[in-house]
Amino acid sequence: MNALTSLLSLLIFPAGLTLVLTGMFYEWVDRKLVARFQNRVGPRWFQPFADMVKLLAKEQILPKVANPFLFFGLPMIAVTGALTAALYVPLVGFAPVSSFAGDLIVTIYLLSLLTLCMGLAGWNTSSRFSLVGATRALTQLFAYEAPFLLALLGPALAAGSWQISVINDYARTHWFAISQPIGFIVVLIGLMGKLELPPFDSPEAETEIVAGALTEYSGRGLALFKIGKSIELIVGITLVSAFYLGGLHGVLPFLAKTLAVLFLMSILQTLLTRLRIDQTVGMWWRFGSILVLAQILLTILLRGGIL
Amino acid sequence: MNIEQTLQRAEGLLTSWNKEATHPESNRLDVVVSDSDLRPAVTALQNGGWGYLSAITGMDLGPDANQMEALYHFCDGPAITTLRIRLPRTGVATLPTIEDIIPPATFFEREIHEMLGFQITGAKSNERLFISDDWPEDVFPLRSDFSIEQAKPVEGRHADELPEEGVVGGNTFVVPIGPQHPALKEPGHFEFTVDGEVVTAARMRLGYAHRGIEKAAESRNWIQNLYLFERICGICSHTHAMAYSQGAEKLAQVEAPARAQAIRELVAGLERIHSHLLWLGVVAHEAGFDTLFMYSWRDRETVMNLLEQVTGNRVNYSANVLGGVKCDIGSEQAKAIKEGINFLESRIRHYLEVVTTDTMFLNRTRGVGTISFEEAERFGLLGPTARASGLVRDVRVEAPYGAYSRFPISAVTETNGDLEARCVVRLKELLVSCFAIRTIVDNLPEGPLATKMPRKIPAGETISRVEAPRGELFYYIKSNGGENPARVHIRTPSLCNWVSVLEKAVGRQLADAPMLIAGMDPCFSCNDRMITTVDQRGSRQTWSWKQLREHGIESYKK
Secondary structure (H helix, E strand, O other), rough: OOOHHHHHHHOOOOOOOOHHHHHHHHHHHHHHHHHOOOOOOOOOHHHHHHHHHHHHOOOOOOOOOOOOOHHHHHHHHHHHHHHHHHOOHHHHHOOOOOOOOHHHHHHHHHHHHHHHHHHHHHHOOOOOOHHHHHHHHHHHHHHHHHHHHHHHHHHHHHHHHHHHHHHHHHHOOHHHHHOOOOHHHHHHHHHHHHOOOOOHHHOOOOHHHOOHHHHHOOHHHHHHHHOOOOOOOOOOHHHHHHHHHHOOHHHHHHHHHHHHHHHHHHHHHOOOOOOOOOHHHHHHHHHHHHHHHHHHHHHHHOOOOOO | OOHHHHHHHHHOOOOHHHEEEOOOOOOOEEEEEOOOHHHHHHHHHHOOOOEEEEEEEEEEEEEHHOOOEEEEEEEEEOOEEEEEEEOOOOOOOOEOOOOOOOOOOHHHHHHHOOOOOOOOOOOOOOOOOOOOOOOOHHHHHHHOOOOOHHOOOOOHHHHHHHHOOOOEEEOEEEEEEEEOOOOEEEOOOEEEEEEEEEEEEEEEOOOOOOOOOOHHHHOOHHHHHHHHHHHHHHHHHHHHHHHHHHHHHHHOOOOOOHHHHHHHHHHHHHHHHHHHHHHHHHHHOOOOOHHHHHHHHHHHHHHHHHHHHOOOOOOOOEEEOOOOOOOOOOHHHHHHHHHHHHHHHHHHHHHHHHHHHHHHHHHOOOOOHHHHHHHHHHHHOOHHHHHHHOOOOOOHHHHHHHHHHHOOOOOOOOOOOHHHHHHHHHHHHHHHHHHHHHHHHHHHOOOOOOOOOOOOOOOOEEEEEEEOOOOEEEEEEEEEEOOOOOEEEEOOOHHHHHHHHHHOOOOEEEEHHHHHHHOOOOOOOHHHOOOOOOOOOOOEEEEEEHHHHHHHHHHOOO
C-alpha cells in the first residue's frame, strides 16, 4: 500500500504528470506575459503542450560523432533529476512528498543536474554551436550557483534548519522577502540564471550560436530537455516563494505567490538586454556573491544577538 | 573651395601621369593614365588628401573597339575625378593592386576580377567573393561576348580555401555564421575563428543570391531598367530608382520639375525612417533586447502605411518615372503624413533616450567596435557608420542633388565611433528627416509631376550619386545612344563598410560579432545582384532569365 502511494505520488500527483502539465501551464503564462509586454499576441494556452506532442512524435537524429548512450541517456537523466527535485518542495501548497534533514542541498544539486546534462549533451554532439553553448552554460553555472545557494541559505539560517518543510513552516510567520530583501533579489535573479531566461540566455543566444548546447537535438531528446526545463521552472519558483514569500500552505496561496514570482520574472525578462558571458560572470562574482554574503553575515549577527 | 578649384587641384596632383584630361561634366575630371602609372597616381591623390575612392568600374568595350577600361572614381564633395585605364581586350588585362594604399579597394578589385577578368597583380587574396564556387574558370559574365551556355557549373570545384571541419586545433575552432543562420536573415557567410570566446580571425563570402542585375540591365531598355534597379533592394528601393533616374535625366538633358524633385526627397525621407527603424530592431534583437525590437518594428508600420498612402506600395514604392514622379501629394496625404510624422518623432525621441540610457543595452553597445576618425577614413567608410566616427560622408550635404539644395539637410555626426554612436547618429538623422519631411509638405512647389523623356538617350556617360540610408549609392551610367544603356555599374554602400566588420571583430568576443555585422546595417541584396538555384538533389544550375520566368509562371499556376 505504501509503495503504491509513493508510486502514485511520483507518477501522477503531485509529481509526475501533474507537475509536467503545471510546468507547461507556467511556461505558457511566462511566454504570454512577455509577449503581451512586447506588444505581441503571444501563444495560445495549449501551445507548450502542442509543441511537446509534436516534438515527441518526431524523428530523433543521432549525430555521427555522438556517443549514443550519452545522447539518449542525458535527456532522461535531466528529467529524472528535475522530477526527483520536485519531491522535496511543497508543490501546490501541500507538504513535500519526501523530507529529511538537509534535503535543501540535495534539491539544489538535483536542479543543477539539468544544466550539467545540457553541458555534457552539447559537448557530446560536438557541433561548433553546441560546444560554445555548452561552455557558456557550464561557465554560467559556476557564476550563479554559489550566490543562488547562499541566497537560499539566508532563510535556512534564520529558521535554523536545512530541511525545506521546516523552513516552509517557519516562513509562515516570517516574510523573508521583507527581512532579507537583498537575498530575495539575488535569489530571484539567480533563478533566472538557472533557467537561462533573458538576460542570462547567452548559452542559447540564437543570434550567435543558434540553439546553443541543444542545437543537434531533435524529437524526443529535445522534448525531454524542454520538459525538464519547465519542471525546473516550477520547482525553482516553488522553492523561492516557499522560502521568501511566507511559505506555501494551500493551493490558493501557492498559485498566488508562485504566479507573482513568475510575473516579476517576466517583467525582468522584458526589460533586460542579454548579457555577454563575461559580463554575466563578472556581475555574479562582483555584485551577486558579495551582496548575498553581506546578507548572510547580517543574518548570523542578528541571530547571534550581536547586533 | 569651389568645384573648379577642387578639380584643378586634382589635375595638378596628377600632372606627371596625365595622358589626356577632359571635363565630361562640370563637376567631373577624367584623366587617362597608363596601367603602370596607376599606383603612383592613386598615391598622389591619397597623399594630397584629395577625396576618397568611391568605386572602380570595369568595362568591356567589345571586340570592335578591342578595349577594356577600368575607371577609378574618386569623390571629394561634389567633385569627381576619374582615372581611366585603357587596356587591349586581347590577352590578359592586368592591373596592379591598390589595396595596400586603399584597403576597401580589395572588394572593388575582386569584383572587376570576377566579373570582367581583370588580373589584379599583388593582391593578398584571390578567393571568390561574389561568383559561386562551381562557376567555370575564365568565364566572365560582364564580358560583351558572354553567353549563358558558357556558364555550365563545374563539378567538384570547391571554395578556394575550405574551412577545416570542427576543431582546428587546441582551443581554436571556426564558428560559421551564415549563409543560413538565425543571426542573419540574409545570405552572407562569415567564418569567425574563435579561441574560447575570443575571435582571432574573420573571413567573409558574398554572392549567395547574386542576381546579375548589371548584366540584365544591358538587355533592357531605359524604362524597364528603372523597375529592375528598384528591385535591387527592398529597403532602399527608392534611392536606387532615384539615382538611376537622375543619371538618365542628366544624360538626356532633361530636368525633373521642382515638385517632382521635392516629392522624391520626401519619399526618400520616409524610406530612411523605415530603414533605420528596421535597423534599430535588428540591432536590438542581435543584442538580445527583443522588447525594443518589437516596439520599433511596430512603429515602423506607421511609416510603411504612409508610404503606401503616398505611392500605393509598401516595399518597392515605384514613385519614380524617368523625368519625374508618378504620385502626387494631395491635402489628404499631407495631413496623414504630418500626423504620422508627429507620432514617429515622439517615438524616435523615446528610442534615442532608450539607447543612450538603458544600462543593460549600453553594456552591449558602448565601446564596442570603436572606429576612430582616422580608421574610418582609411577603411573608406560611408553613411551613418562613417558619421558615427565624426567623418562627414553624406552626399545630401556634400553634393546636394535634386531638391536637397532647396530643402537642405544638416549632417549628423558623433565622435565616439562605437555601436552606441551608430545608434545615436541614425536616430538623430531621423529627427532631421522628420523636420525635412514636414517642411516639404508645407512648401511643396506647384507644377507638373514629370517632364517628357526621349526613348533613346544620347551617347555619353555620367555619374549619379545619392545618399541611401546606408551611405553613398554610386551609379555609373553609360549610353551609346540606343534604347538600352551600354553599361550601368552600381556600387552600393554596404560593400564599402564590410572592412569595418572584418577588422573590428578580431580580438573581440564572439557575442559581439553579430552586433558588429548588424552595426553597419549590411544589405545583402545590395551586394548580390545572378541567380544560381540549388535543387534538392544538390545539383546546381544557373538559370537564364527565360527559364526563370517560365518557372515563376509555372509555380504560381500550381
